Amino acid sequence: MKPRVLSGIQPTGSLHIGNYLGALKNWVRMQHDYECVFCIVDLHAITVYQDPAELRQKIEQTAAIFIAAGIDPQISSVVVQSTVAAHAELCWLLTCCTPLGWLERMTQFKDKAAKQESIGDGLLQYPVLMAADILLYKANAVPVGDDQSQHLELTRDLAQRFNALYGETFVMPETKLPTIGARIMGLDDPTKKMSKSETGSGHAISLLDEPSVIRKKIMRATTDSNPHVDLVNMGPGVVNLLTIHQAFSGWTDDQVKSHFAGMRYGDLKKTVAEAVVAGLEPLQKRYKEITADPAYLRGVLRESAARVTPIANETVNTVKQRMGVYSD
Numbered sequence: 001m002k003p004r005v006l007s008g009i010q011p012t013g014s015l016h017i018g019n020y021l022g023a024l025k026n027w028v029r030m031q032h033d034y035e036c037v038f039c040i041v042d043l044h045a046i047t048v049y050q051d052p053a054e055l056r057q058k059i060e061q062t063a064a065i066f067i068a069a070g071i072d073p074q075i076s077s078v079v080v081q082s083t084v085a086a087h088a089e090l091c092w093l094l095t096c097c098t099p100l101g102w103l104e105r106m107t108q109f110k111d112k113a114a115k116q117e118s119i120g121d122g123l124l125q126y127p128v129l130m131a132a133d134i135l136l137y138k139a140n141a142v143p144v145g146d147d148q149s150q151h152l153e154l155t156r157d158l159a160q161r162f163n164a165l166y167g168e169t170f171v172m173p174e175t176k177l178p179t180i181g182a183r184i185m186g187l188d189d190p191t192k193k194m195s196k197s198e199t200g201s202g203h204a205i206s207l208l209d210e211p212s213v214i215r216k217k218i219m220r221a222t223t224d225s226n227p228h229v230d231l232v233n234m235g236p237g238v239v240n241l242l243t244i245h246q247a248f249s250g251w252t253d254d255q256v257k258s259h260f261a262g263m264r265y266g267d268l269k270k271t272v273a274e275a276v277v278a279g280l281e282p283l284q285k286r287y288k289e290i291t292a293d294p295a296y297l298r299g300v301l302r303e304s305a306a307r308v309t310p311i312a313n314e315t316v317n318t319v320k321q322r323m324g325v326y327s328d
């Protein structure tokens with residue numbers, strides 16, 4: 001039996017290179033060593049209002065990107081979260097074990113709540129739903145970007161609390177951060193993480209951006225007042241560009257330093273842009289093939305949901321029995 005991996009991405013917009021380098025690329029690498037469940041977490045997406053027609057389209061687009069990036073649905077499950085009812089069911093059971101203070105402390109909740117006129121309860125419950133996603137499959141490892149580390153800690157705290165209250169039930173999941181690319185920053189403002197829901201046109205590089213658009217965005221990226229790369233005195237924008245290059249090229253630290261030291265910013269940006277364009281080319285080509293055959297994609301989603309539902313239902317039944325609520 002291989003150890004199990006669970007991870008997910010919200011279909012809240014166009015997936016960007018932060019999602020790719022922080023999560024997706026790692027998933028592709030891990031799928032041969034782990035039994036993987038990769039979710040399009042639409043129930044998380046609706047913690048902030050989504051246009052229904054657009055959401056439906058983004059769900060399928062996100063699933064197609066998973067496969068285009070190299071997730072092999074023959075060996076990994078690609079699941080739309082809302083198609084496996086046990087996610088929502090376990091979320092409620094865990095909600096009843098979660099101290100409110102734990103949720104109010106979450107950085108992502110505070111950041112996202114600050115952007116809303118009226119804060120929905122779902123936004124507060126977001127980390128409990130994420131804990132449910134992970135604990136449902138007794139996942140051993142969760143590959144995510146750095147911004148999700150706090151939610152993973154909460155998942156472990158919640159698993160421990162449940163086990164202490166009701167007896168050993170859940171496995172403690174380990175956070176798996178990528179060594180390079182755990183936090184890709186916005187191109188327009190390198191002090192903020194690259195994010196799908198930021199609207200600025202120069203903020204994120206979408207995985208489906210045309211090469212000309214990628215080049216344009218990178219050429220406009222914020223750097224600093226130096227004219228060239230000074231390795232001992234780099235602003236966050238330059239660090240971000242070097243990180244993006246290294247994550248796509250696979251170069252070592254020494255290769256990056258010796259190649260870019262003293263390089264003028266215009267040339268640095270051109271080199272980074274070419275690395276990103278080349279790195280995304282196979283994904284973009286495959287994406288076009290997958291979306292040309294919607295029946296294939298829907299078949300994958302149906303088969304994956306059927307494969308994981310028995311695992312999820314078994315966990316929910318155990319949890320219900322442990323908590324004493326009525327179950328068969």
Ligand code: AQP
Nearest residue numbers: 010012018019022023144145182183184194195196197
């Ligand atoms: N900038 C980033 N750098 C590295 N990893 C990142 N991830 C997100 N942004 C970066 C990782 O991508 C995975 C999926 O993220 P998500 O869709 O669940 O939500 P998020 O973390 O809130 O990502 P976004 O893009 O900022 O979405 P919105 O704007 O909808 O909130 C996670 O593993 C995450 O760590």
